Amino acid sequence: MKIALLKPWADLRVVWRQATLAVAALVVGLWGVGGILTSYSVLTHDLRENFVSTRPAHAVLVSPDFAQLNLAQLRQRPEIEAAELRDLSMQRIEVFPGEWIPLWLFGVQDAERATMATLRPQQGATIPSPGTLLVERDGLKVSNLRLGAVARVRAAGRVIEMPVTGITYDAAQAPATQDHFIYGYVDKPTYALVSGQPVNERLVLRLKNAHDTSDVRRKLESLLADFAAQGIHLQSVQVPNFEEHPHQWQLNTLLLLQGAIGLLAFLMGAVLVSQLMASLLARQVREIGIMKAIGASRIQVLRLYAGMVLAMASLAGVVAAPLAVFSGNVFSRFVAGKLNFDILTTQLSAPVALALGAGSLLLPLCAALPVLLRGTNRSVLHALSDQATRASSPAARRNVVIILTMALGVAIFDTGFNVRQSLADLLADMDHSMGHDLQIVLKAPVPPETILPLFHGLYNLERIETWNGGRGELQSHVVATSQGVGIVALPWDTALFRPHVVAGRWLRGAGSVEVVLNRSAADLYGHPEIGSLVNVDASGKTIQAELAGIIDELEKPKIYIDRFNYDAVFNPQHSVNSLMLVAHDKRFDQVMALKRDVETVIEQSNLDVLYVMSQAERVRVIADHLDIVLTILVALSLLVLLVSAMGMGSAMAIGIQERTREIGIMRAIGATPSIVFRRFVGEGMQLGVASIVTGLVVAWPLGAGASAAFGRLMLGEDARLRFAFSPTGLSIVVVVTLAFAWMASRAPARRAMRIPTCDALAYA
Amino acid sequence: MSALIHLDHVSKDYSGPSGTTTVLDDVTLQFVRGEHVAIVGRSGSGKSTLLNMLTGIDHPSRGQVDIGGVNIHRLNESALARWRGRQVGIVFQFFQLMPTLTVEQNLLLAMEFVQAIPKRDRKQRVGMLLERMGIAAHARKLPATLSGGEQQRAAIARALANDPQLIVADEPTGNLDSQMAGEIQALLAQLAREDKTVIVVTHDEQATSAFERVITLQDGRVAREVTRSKK
Secondary structure, eight states: OOHHHHHHHHHHHHTHHHHHHHHHHHHHHHHHHHHHHHHHHHHHHHHHHHHHTTOOOSEEEEOTTGGGOOHHHHHHSTTEEEEEEOEEEEEEEEEETTEEEEEEEEEESSGGGOSSSOOEEEEEOSSOOTTOEEEEGGGGGGSSOOTTOEEEEEETTEEEEEEEEEEEEOTTSOOHHHHOOEEEEEEHHHHHHHHOSOSSOEEEEEETTOOSHHHHHHHHHHHHHHHHHTTOOOSEEEOOSTTOOTTHHHHHHHHHHHHHHHHHHHHHHHHHHHHHHHHHHHHTHHHHHHHHHTTOOHHHHHHHHHHHHHHHHHHHHHHHHHHHHHHHHHHHHHHHHHHTOOOOOOSOOHHHHHHHHHHHHHHHHHHHHHHHHHHHOSOHHHHHSHHHHHSSSOHHHHHHHHHHHHHHHHHHHHHHHHHHHHHHHHHHHHHHHBOOSEEEEEEEEEOHHHHHHHHTTOTTEEEEEEEEEEEEEEOOSSOOOSSOEEEEEEOTTOSSBOOEEEEEOOOOSSSSOEEEEEHHHHHHTTOOOTTOEEEEEETTEEEEEEEEEEEEOSSSOEEEEEHHHHHHHHOTTOOEEEEEEEESSOSHHHHHHHHHHHHHHHHHHTOOEEEEEEHHHHHHHHHHHHHHHHHHHHHHHHHHHHHHHHHHHHHHHHHHHHTHHHHHHHHHTTOOHHHHHHHHHHHHHHHHHHHHHHHHHHHHHHHHHHHHHHHHHHHOTTOOOOOOOOHHHHHHHHHHHHHHHHHHHHHHHHHHHHSOHHHHHHOO | OOEEEEEEEEEEEEEETTEEEEEEEEEEEEEETTOEEEEEOOTTSSHHHHHHHHHTSSOOSEEEEEETTEEGGGSOHHHHHHHHHHHEEEEOTTOOOOTTSOHHHHHHHHHHHHOOSOHHHHHHHHHHHHHHHTOGGGTTSOGGGSOHHHHHHHHHHHHHTTOOSEEEEESTTTTSOHHHHHHHHHHHHHHHHTTOEEEEEESOGGGGTTOSEEEEEETTEEEEEEEOOOO
């Protein structure tokens, strides 16, 4: 072996404990970053491939007049890439005995030859034969539906039994496990029979050479004008986010989290290597001087120490790379399972492998380079002087490094747990904001006197409040939605809805007509000013109202209005479409029992119901959406805490080793081993406490930034999660930090005390 | 005989909190090939500073140092390191061997830095030097396992690794007992007889009998210079 390689190796063997810790920290950091890089490349590519390979719709148009549309002729238009008439209606399906959830029922024609929004058969029939149903595969996870089972579908006020003849995969749909929907596919005649609705009223389109949503809108203009000229009146035009999976936001959140935290973990590992090198160079100042004195140039000396860093980085890379690829693939499969898509990538791409390799070598080297340059820049005269070894590592600076290393880990970990707590609080707020226990939503409004008696006398039912609403639009210069947004007409003084008002106030009954928007609606309509007058359109009528306030809600855009005011303009018959049921006994099993009784009433009465959902289930649906984000958040925060704890431990151990001479002096002037030992462990604990305090202070602005980022991702622009403090997070931080501080000061202090006093005094 | 080393009116000042101190004051000296010179003087007389001037480790405030026709203080750091590696062998009081490398590896490292000895000849040269120093049996040992005298022999072997013309030694026997010190002195004298210029700094005026030339420094100036015939 070349001597120039042998020296770094031999020197590392002397500081093997610290080197091992630094390599371990690098391994953990690289493992995190590598896993993230692997999963990032797999997930972004494969989700897109899964979704885009179905050739998803660029636009969805609904019109009762499509019967007169010549589909073959439409497909000949230059801007049309593909067009299908694919019907969709909301029905209900029994997933377990007595438990019904929404069914998105698609009416498809010749699914096998579909050129867009394609389905991928998984089991059984590839196309639905008359009277049978294909079920989307993710639905199997939330139901007892299986190939060959008989599904009970409730549509048009009756229950229809349909054999499940095939399981299919529709990559374009949000996962059933999160949204608690089932997606079902039937042929057109069966669709008409089951839904009781006409077919061929929903057109899905793909456009040629469209690159984004605005492209799609522009290209649609002439088509829509031609439809109008042909007398085809459109009920709605939907342009989804261009070739973006409905749950892309979850993936984006995860990748943001992974990227940020994983990179930090690795950087901390690199900083740890830098610390080790600083310590090593401080101890080898004289050796550097000697090497220069016997003819080594600065570059040659620099190469020796850079070789040490590269040796540690290579070792970490060799250990971490397979772990990173393995865990990246496992994580990709986990996320793919959650988001219902298939992993298609089987090999690590060359750019990712290259980035992993280069990053693992270059990042630690870059982190250590300033230290190496400084350490090798000393003149021979200075390096050989007595001052050089004494002034190389001042204790104050070393302690600052220790505190900052750990504080960063504490800050990130605490931020992670606080954000997690904020999300938990948000869910609790949601639960608290809704005072009802069950909600029955009807497909069409009905007079309350025809429906309320049906539920009268149900066991555990305290009372029922009726709400109404529909779809409407806030007149806006900013945006025009294709289907409008949800309007909720409720008693202004209802005790069943206690939202968190973020601007203005909630509805007041007396005086003028008012509306309240949730944050998503405020985003959608360009943040109209509180107190301004806005026009709300619905059912072809318009009402002018004052914007009273904006509320926080993890929901789609909604407009809230007092029911009296709504009825006065839009609903003179005072019909209702939502029944809000309040139970006496709010325990989960009792509410579920009430829900089953409600379902029985619905079955017997043939009510046409869109869905029945308990508040507990609603919160669970949202919690399921956040579950994956929260799990990853906690895992990655722990990773950072671990790496920083290792960093602190390593820096502390180096610090104590450098004070071996001081230990010798203390012992020479009469300090017993236990006094020395207590002193160093005490100092270690003080540094640990200082790290915790500093970390918690840093966690404050970090938490604000993270809340803003998560708020934007989940609640809309300008939204922030309410800052929350997690006692669990703090407890873990305190225990882990102090445990590492204790171990990191105890072990080297014990080792230093084993050195004979005379040797300790001679320690350079 | 033409001089190998010319020190021409060399002075060195150091600035400190209490003002400027002149450590070397207008020193002019010449050394020829094969000379065996002792530089003696009390602590603070300027001995080590003079040695640092000769090895290019420190720069004169005034005057110049010419060694083998090269004004060494006009060289940049990298050229100076190359020059030093090829032309000067330094022996330190505390041996200053690389503690994590074996004796043999210490010599090879010096050769690898300088690249003056062809790669294929290095092992053989290491063997020869260690044999000559009487420590061939310790070639594979770490410095810490050797006695002080053995370590200093290893350090001299390292100083000779690249076959330099000039050997400078800073208190090479200061850390050794008298018997070991005698052996080391003899080794250095032998090198001078082989046409190496050997300049040794020592504070022990009693130990200068073996030198053909003794320069005494006092307050940074050459106070006395005694030349004896070669033994």
